[in-house]
Amino acid sequence: VSAADPPAAIAASWDANAAAWTGAVRAGAIASRRLATDAAITAAVLARRPRRVLDLGCGEGWLARRLATERVEVVGVDGSAALVEAAAAAGGGATFLRLAYEDLIADPGAAGTGFDVVAANFALLAEDLVPLLSALRRPGDGPLAAGGALVVQTLHPLAAGPPYRDGWRTEDFRGLDGGEGRWRPMPWYFRTLSSWVALLREAGYALDDLREPAHPGTGDPLSLLATAT
Numbered sequence: 001v002s003a004a005d006p007p008a009a010i011a012a013s014w015d016a017n018a019a020a021w022t023g024a025v026r027a028g029a030i031a032s033r034r035l036a037t038d039a040a041i042t043a044a045v046l047a048r049r050p051r052r053v054l055d056l057g058c059g060e061g062w063l064a065r066r067l068a069t070e071r072v073e074v075v076g077v078d079g080s081a082a083l084v085e086a087a088a089a090a091g092g093g094a095t096f097l098r099l100a101y102e103d104l105i106a107d108p109g110a111a112g113t114g115f116d117v118v119a120a121n122f123a124l125l126a127e128d129l130v131p132l133l134s135a136l137r138r139p140g141d142g143p144l145a146a147g148g149a150l151v152v153q154t155l156h157p158l159a160a161g162p163p164y165r166d167g168w169r170t171e172d173f174r175g176l177d178g179g180e181g182r183w184r185p186m187p188w189y190f191r192t193l194s195s196w197v198a199l200l201r202e203a204g205y206a207l208d209d210l211r212e213p214a215h216p217g218t219g220d221p222l223s224l225l226a227t228a229t
């Protein structure tokens, strides 16, 4: 993994991990998702009573499929061709497009417009997110409808562990690997709580709601879940 160009390294890791990721998500192998975070983002999106949702960085498509069962019209986009293929193959009524965030910055309407919610579930991994987040709400051609909401779920800083400062980290999927070494390490950018809030503000959003979905047994927070308009 090249540290010199993290966005390229992020993309390369998701291409390499596509099959393992699809298997892990669909088998419910990630306990935090099963226990808390899947239901939390689903509820946060549905709380907006959306007619149309853009699932940004949709991966193999579970959230899009889940929302489609609630009669929501969903478009899922992801930069990984293999993951978009897996999402499309699973069907479930949503539409999936291969689009990198960089494509959406260049052409904010590329996935369509008039979405009541843009949801990003553990999918904002880069350092400089202002161009993407502001493109989402650009009046005229941005995907978010006027009055629409961005719903972002990300790893809770306590779950990520120290040091408590913004910076690049590497996820090695050790908990999912079973010692087989089939995962390619993924670079991702850790931010503190105040850094998330500042990012949303800088990109033009007001924070409407911030939750901390927790492990039902221990009460430890697993994620941060923000709704911003």
Ligand SMILES: C[S@@+](CC[C@H](N)C(=O)[O-])C[C@H]1O[C@@H](n2cnc3c(N)ncnc32)[C@H](O)[C@@H]1O
Pocket: 007, 010, 011, 014, 025, 056, 057, 058, 059, 060, 061, 062, 063, 077, 078, 079, 080, 083, 099, 100, 101, 102, 120, 121, 122, 123, 124, 125
């Ligand atoms: C941890 S996975 C989450 C997938 C899905 N949201 C879920 O909840 O299972 C992160 C996803 O973000 C996508 N992603 C990361 N950076 C991207 C970029 N610059 N453009 C498009 N997709 C990107 C990856 O391809 C990957 O599918």
